[in-house]
Amino acid sequence: MRDNPSSLRPQSLAETCTVETIDLEDSTTLSQFIFDRFDPPRRDHILAVAEQCKLMASTIASRNPALQLDSDEAFRAGLLHDIGYLAEVKAYIKTHNIYAVTGWHPIDGANYLRLRGAHRLADLIEGHGNSAEMAEMLGVGPVSISDDLVATIVTIADCNTGPTGDKVSYEERLREIHARGNKDALQAYEAHMRARNRILLLQSSIQQLLGEPHA
Numbered sequence: 001m002r003d004n005p006s007s008l009r010p011q012s013l014a015e016t017c018t019v020e021t022i023d024l025e026d027s028t029t030l031s032q033f034i035f036d037r038f039d040p041p042r043r044d045h046i047l048a049v050a051e052q053c054k055l056m057a058s059t060i061a062s063r064n065p066a067l068q069l070d071s072d073e074a075f076r077a078g079l080l081h082d083i084g085y086l087a088e089v090k091a092y093i094k095t096h097n098i099y100a101v102t103g104w105h106p107i108d109g110a111n112y113l114r115l116r117g118a119h120r121l122a123d124l125i126e127g128h129g130n131s132a133e134m135a136e137m138l139g140v141g142p143v144s145i146s147d148d149l150v151a152t153i154v155t156i157a158d159c160n161t162g163p164t165g166d167k168v169s170y171e172e173r174l175r176e177i178h179a180r181g182n183k184d185a186l187q188a189y190e191a192h193m194r195a196r197n198r199i200l201l202l203q204s205s206i207q208q209l210l211g212e213p214h215a
Helices: 027-037 042-063 071-080 087-096 105-115 119-126 131-138 149-159 170-180 183-210
Strands: none
Touching (some): 027 042, 042 071, 105 119, 105 131
């Protein structure tokens, strides 16, 4: 009997890693780890957000060298912004008995990163999108919203990327969330309505740094 070809394929480093061992500073391995752990469409959304983060950071850095913006860090923050959805991340948090699992992915993801010692990355993703407003609605806050430029980039990339990875406007994103019509989506929409003015101001600041006309 022949061996299964798939069993002969060497495992990639990402495939052999766990949430406890993955190198959070290695963007290549981390990207493959996200690809392996998430299924479409969320995987497509995450990878597209990460690419948008990298592109925006690179463009802003080229126009504003004094900002010393790290596009690789922005890419990794984009890759990690939804890491809190993973069941193995929640299990990892539970085993350490320091943070409670909230069920709200920005908080759970940030607390996972803190347990891994990646405090800056945790700060960069905790407040992304409507995180603070939703946390208040769920009673699981407070959430810290970083004013770091990379954190702002993550929010804008997330809010301008659809669920399947397509690039959309923030208003299109809001309409898509509302159109789902289920309880979770309508709750997310309400949180976005509370966050909308704040996010639009952030978007305007990013557009200015990118040299784009304001919408």
